[in-house]
Amino acid sequence: MPSPDEVLAFEALARCGSFTSAAEALGCTKSMVSLRLKALEKQLGAVLVLRTTRRLALTEAGQRMLPHAQALRQSLLQMQPAVDSAQCAVEGPLVISTYVSVSQLLAPILAELACEQPGLQLRLEVNNRVQDPIADVLDFCVRSRKVHDDSLVARPLGWVEEALYATPDYLATQGWPQEPEALAAHRLIMDGRCLTLCRGEELRTLSLASPLLDCNLYQNNLTLTLQGRGIGALPDFLVQPALAAGQLRRVLPDWHSDRWPVFLVHPYRQPMPRKYQVFLDFVLPRLRATLQPGEPGAAVR
Known part of the structure; x- marks a missing residue:
């Protein structure tokens, strides 16, 4: 394939005349123009330009070559505006x-953004698999805990705290546990059969013989907790509406069962497309307002 620089040298000669x-x-x-023309003629196996001391003339091969060279130049001239359009x-x-639980936070924010920026075609993919934005062709991912990839930009969103919650009716009939050990007398709804609680530097680990339900999907656990089936181990952002409505109460409020950081992750792009910046300016402050800021105590899992 001929070098574009050589083809452009030929086109410039034909257009400028010298x-x-x-x-x-x-x-x-x-001399560089001359070298590129010679290289192109050698590559194509044909003389394209006849040179005399006074003028240049295209051979028949050169005349047939010229429209293709002109098309290449026009294509290259249009390249920058096309890129500028995509960037701006x-x-x-x-x-x-994002993963399932955070999707409930993110979906309303994206719907609001779609109303404000109707030119954006927003798609939210929801699963609990850790996805690679580059390999999976994604613009942004919400990840929790750690990001082990230096090729990605990880923007901190805040922290999630998992704690214990129950309905007022459940607590009225079954009683309020005052210490972690008292949970053994209650029906727990959680992921796993081992519960570690943290209060400052103090840790308590409880082995539960038979929780009401061992489930790794927070939405199911929240539904059962709201039904008064037991005490649920749930993330703070997921229970905020129920807490505000008085549907849930926090159990053992000085204790939490887990804490972890959350990040918005995307591939490194510099300069960044404007639609990326608009997305970040809109989404970041809204997610950060929902999650816990600052440096919490150590995670316990």
């Missing part, structure tokens, strides 16, 4: 991935 003018148009020396426009697809 080596001097072609060199000025290309920002190089006359707030439109087109944006694919965001």
Whole structure:
């Protein structure tokens, strides 16, 4: 395949009519134009330009070559505006991935963004698999705990605290546990059969013979907790509406069962497309307002 630089040198010669003018148009020396033309003619196996001391003339091969060279130049001239449009426009697809529980926070924010920026085509992919934005062709991912990839930008969103919650009716009939050990007398709804609670530097680990339900999906655990089936180990952001409505109470409020950081992750791009920046400016403050800020105590899992 001929070098684009060589084809452009030929096109500049045909357009400008001399080596001097072609060199000025290309920002190089006359000798460089001559070398590129010779290389192109050798590559194609044909003489393209007849050179005399007074003028240049295209051969028949050169005349047939010229429209292709002109098309290449026009294509390259259109390349920058096309890239500028992609960089500057707030439109087109944006694919965001998150895990199930956080999707309940993120979906309303994305719907609000879609109303404000109708040119964006927003897609929310929800699963609990750790996804790679590059390999999975995603624009943004919400990840928790750790990000082990230096090629990605990880923007801290805040912290999630998992604690214990129950309905007022359940607590009225079954009683309020005052110490972690008292949980053995209650029906627990949680992920796993071992519960570790933290209060400052103090840790208590409880082995539970038979929780009411061992489930790793927070939405199911929240539903059962709201039904008054037992005490649920739930993340704080997920229970906020129920707490505000008086449907749930926090049990053992000085203790929490886990804490972990949350990040918004995306591939490194510099300069960043404008639609990325608009997304970040809109989504970051809203997610950060929902999650816990600052440095909490150590995670216990």
